[in-house]
Amino acid sequence: xxxxxxxxxxxxxxxxxxxxxxxxxxxxxxxxxxxxxxxxxxxxxxxxxxxxxxxxxxxxxxxxxxxxxxxxxxxxxxxxxxxxxxxxxxxxxxxxxxxxxxxxxxxxxxxxxxxxxxxxxxxxxxxxxxxxxxxxxxxxxxxxxxxxxxxxxxxxxxxxxxxxxxxxxxxxxxxxxxxxxxxxxxxxxxxxxxxxxxxxxxxxxxxxxxxxxxxxxxxxxxxxxxxxxxxxxxxxxxxxxxxxxxxxxxxxxxxxxxxxxxxxxxxxxxxxxxxxxxxxxxxxxxxxxxxxxxxxx
Amino acid sequence: xxxxxxxxxxxxxxxxxxxxxxxxxxxxxxxxxxxxxxxxxxxxxxxxxxxxxxxxxxxxxxxxxxxxxxxxxxxxxxxxxxxxxxxxxxxxxxxxxxxxxxxxxxxxxxxxxxxxxxxxxxxxxxxxxxxxxxxxxxxxxxxxxxxxxxxxxxxxxxxxxxxxxxxxxxxxxxxxxxxxxxxxxxxxxxxxxxxxxxxxxxxxxxxxxxxxxxxxxxxxxxxxxxxxxxxxxxxxxxxxxxxxxxxxxxxxxxxxxxxxxxxxxxxxxxxxxxxxxxxxxxxxxxxxxxxxxxxxxxxxxxxxxxxxxxxxxxxxxxxxxxxxxxxxxxxxxxxxxxxxxxxxxxxxxxxxxxxxxxxxxxxxxxxxxxxxxxxxxxxxxxxxxxxxxxxxxxxxxxxxxxxxxxxxxxxxxxxxxxxxxxxxxxxxxxxxxxxxxxxxxxxxxxxxxxxxx
Numbered sequence: 033x034x035x036x037x038x039x040x041x042x043x044x045x046x047x048x049x050x051x052x053x054x055x056x057x058x059x060x061x062x063x064x065x066x067x068x069x070x071x072x073x074x075x076x077x078x079x080x081x082x083x084x085x086x087x088x089x090x091x092x093x094x095x096x097x098x099x100x101x102x103x104x105x106x107x108x109x110x111x112x113x114x115x116x117x118x119x120x121x122x123x124x125x126x127x128x129x130x131x132x133x134x135x136x137x138x139x140x141x142x143x144x145x146x147x148x149x150x151x152x153x154x155x156x157x158x159x160x161x162x163x164x165x166x167x168x169x170x171x172x173x174x175x176x177x178x179x180x181x182x183x184x185x186x187x188x189x190x191x192x193x194x195x196x197x198x199x200x201x202x203x204x205x206x207x208x209x210x211x212x213x214x215x216x217x218x219x220x221x222x223x224x225x226x227x228x229x230x231x232x233x234x235x236x237x238x239x240x241x242x243x244x245x246x247x248x249x250x251x252x253x254x255x256x257x258x259x260x261x262x263x264x265x266x267x268x269x270x271x272x273x274x275x276x277x278x279x280x281x282x283x284x285x286x287x288x289x290x291x292x293x294x295x296x297x298x299x300x301x302x303x304x305x306x307x308x309x310x311x312x313x314x315x316x317x318x319x320x321x322x323x324x325x326x327x328x329x
Numbered sequence: 330x331x332x333x334x335x336x337x338x339x340x341x342x343x344x345x346x347x348x349x350x351x352x353x354x355x356x357x358x359x360x361x362x363x364x365x366x367x368x369x370x371x372x373x374x375x376x377x378x379x380x381x382x383x384x385x386x387x388x389x390x391x392x393x394x395x396x397x398x399x400x401x402x403x404x405x406x407x408x409x410x411x412x413x414x415x416x417x418x419x420x421x422x423x424x425x426x427x428x429x430x431x432x433x434x435x436x437x438x439x440x441x442x443x444x445x446x447x448x449x450x451x452x453x454x455x456x457x458x459x460x461x462x463x464x465x466x467x468x469x470x471x472x473x474x475x476x477x478x479x480x481x482x483x484x485x486x487x488x489x490x491x492x493x494x495x496x497x498x499x500x501x502x503x504x505x506x507x508x509x510x511x512x513x514x515x516x517x518x519x520x521x522x523x524x525x526x527x528x529x530x531x532x533x534x535x536x537x538x539x540x541x542x543x544x545x546x547x548x549x550x551x552x553x554x555x556x557x558x559x560x561x562x563x564x565x566x567x568x569x570x571x572x573x574x575x576x577x578x579x580x581x582x583x584x585x586x587x588x589x590x591x592x593x594x595x596x597x598x599x600x601x602x603x604x605x606x607x608x609x610x611x612x613x614x615x616x617x618x619x620x621x622x623x624x625x626x627x628x629x630x631x632x633x634x635x636x637x638x639x640x641x642x643x644x645x646x647x648x649x650x651x652x653x654x655x656x657x658x659x660x661x662x663x664x665x666x667x668x669x670x671x672x673x674x675x676x677x678x679x680x681x682x683x684x685x686x687x688x689x690x691x692x693x694x695x696x697x698x699x700x701x702x703x704x705x706x707x708x709x710x711x712x713x714x715x716x717x718x719x720x721x722x723x724x725x726x727x728x729x730x731x732x733x734x735x736x737x738x739x740x741x742x743x744x745x746x747x748x749x750x751x752x753x754x755x756x757x758x759x760x761x762x763x764x765x766x767x768x769x770x771x772x773x774x775x776x777x778x779x780x781x782x
Contacts, residue, residue, distance in 0.1 A: 077434060077455070077458075077459060080459055099774075164608075165608050165611045165612055184600045186548065186600070187600045187601065187604075188602070188760065189760065192603065273548070273549075273749075275548060275602070275753070275756055276603055276759070276760060277602070277756040277760050278753060289749075290778070292428065292430060292431035292434065293430065293431075293778075294774075294778035295778065296777065296778055
């Protein structure tokens with residue numbers, strides 16, 4: 033009854049919300065349900081008319097597909113490494129920028145630049161910078177005699193992985209920095225003063241005042257950044273296309289390859305559903321951690 | 330009253346936003362869409378002679394077949410068509426190669442395919458399997474009646490058919506070749522290899538001088554072509570007669586073992602697994618490798634401003650297989666096609682016919698690496714060039730496409746190109762994976778992606 037009364041009272045408000053809700057359903061819910069339906073079929077672009085419902089057969093096949101497990105492992109390495117390192121760098125820079133010093137505004141603007149550049153521009157630029165034939169990095173290192181031969185940034189699995197993670201960190205840290213800086217600026221200065229009077233050193237300030245205050249923003253940041261990292265197609269595709277020899281092929285790259293190059297849309301859709309489940313559990317993990325860290329439960 | 334008016338205005342606003350958001354949604358799947366009906370001829374009673382007729386709009390997606398000069402030449406040619414055909418207006422759109430198949434598949438599935446496009450070698454077959462390509466037999470018939478069908482190189486039209494229909498008009502042909510550094514071989518007393526086995530001796534001598542035998546572009550589609558060409562010139566094949574993948578064929582395994590041997594002996598340039606086609610070519614120009622397997626005349630375009638480099642480069646005769654026999658090498662035939670979604674099929678075909686007959690300028694001004702498929706074009710003085718002569722006289726007469734052994738291309742052959750199975754195989758070999766393991770991975774991937782037995 034209360035709900036109906038509330039609905040009557042706020043009728044106009046709900047009416048105004050209706051277009052946004054419908055749009056959200058159309059661009060989010062419908063594609064998801066469509067992808068879920070596709071994952072239960074053997075849809076192949078070469079023979080679309082022969083599509084049939086196969087139930088969970090695609091998911092069963094995934095369990096036995098070495099390519100899937102390899103891609104899952106690469107996804108874990110890529111997302112965990114890039115998110116953790118960019119968080120640490122972002123936090124360090126945020127702590128630095130939280131102090132007053134000359135040129136702070138200029139430095140902050142400079143540090144934000146990687147975030148402002150489109151992914152395509154970043155990837156093409158790094159491909160040129162790290163090229164062993166004419167790239168700037170190798171040229172400088174060779175001229176300074178730091179190396180005797182060019183570094184092959186894209187030629188081996190290890191170096192290719194290092195390169196894609198490096199570029200991802202370069203793109204990620206500004207967002208971390210800006211968000212954590214905003215979190216730092218909400219901390220009451222009196223807490224620092226009181227702690228310092230009680231003899232707290234920098235490490236104690238970080239551990240007992242700064243870190244607890246940053247937990248809420250940290251959880252949101254990590255959830256978002258893990259989502260972005262797991263779903264990150266452009267960075268890897270434009271740099272290495274998942275190579276060499278699939279050494280940088282994450283789940284999203286595998287799904288893309290299987291769908292658009294291998295024409296196996298149904299099977300590729302099952303990978304994307306698995307990605308969704310993976311991200312759901314990541315989100316749950318961080319939210320529970322936040323609850324325990326802040327409220328002890 | 331005010332409250333009522335306010336609520337009424339709010340409701341109208343909400344509904345108008347909702348209805349505008351719903352406009353234009355939904356798409357038809359290509360297999361359920363029936364071919365568009367032909368536009369009815371204008372009735373004489375409804376049209377006066379003074380009424381200007383709007384030209385029919387045709388959208389033409391053309392792949393990037395060369396440097397910026399090509400796009401310029403193609404735009405110019407389109408303008409000429411529009412000028413000489415006032416009843417048709419073609420809008421030219423240059424389409425990048427990156428993820429090209431996905432671009433077309435998405436367009437077809439969303440009902441936004443162009444009227445006409447050029448495309449990769451098997452694109453018309455892959456899209457024809459989806460019901461997206463219109464037959465072009467009427468154009469072939471017109472040329473036959475005009476007596477100009479013979480202008481096409483022999484055997485070039487037949488592979489571009491599907492279920493008995495002509496689904497594309499070929500317009501250029503390219504071949505995979507081996508470039509070599511004449512100066513490096515001369516300085517080191519190395520003869521041009523005649524067979525695949527001869528590369529071993531060349532590699533050993535070059536290694537002493539710190540020069541790699543090969544610069545491979547294994548990081549992009551050229552890598553797949555390198556692998557497939559090596560397989561074909563050794564007498565291998567891609568599919569068996571029942572269209573099952575021939576990845577594990579003994580002749581192909583010989584090639585995988587050969588490449589693995591080259592890798593083990595350090596004959597391949599270190600950066601090859603990650604090189605794209607231009608970087609691999611630059612390494613070759615810089616003298617870091619003596620041989621560069623690549624696509625027709627494309628590498629020459631990278632060095633066109635370096636005549637001192639161009640003088641040192643040659644194309645070698647295609648080496649014979651490990652058994653000493655000569656087998657056909659890899660070629661590509663690219664076509665122009667019409668989409669069944671087109672609302673103006675006859676006008677689209679008219680454009681395609683004209684484009685095919687008048688596109689010489691795309692080669693003479695567009696700096697394309699591949700060669701035209703018309704004899705009359707090849708007779709133009711522009712093609713009086715050492716690389717062209719070598720390609721047409723020595724290489725092209727003994728080439729075959731991915732359909733090797735079959736009369737036509739088929740959609741599964743296109744999966745070979747798009748899925749990069751053989752590029753992955755080459756990269757695996759270059760990174761030290763055993764030939765058996767690399768071959769099995771490629772075989773399983775191909776079976777899975779083509780749903781073939």
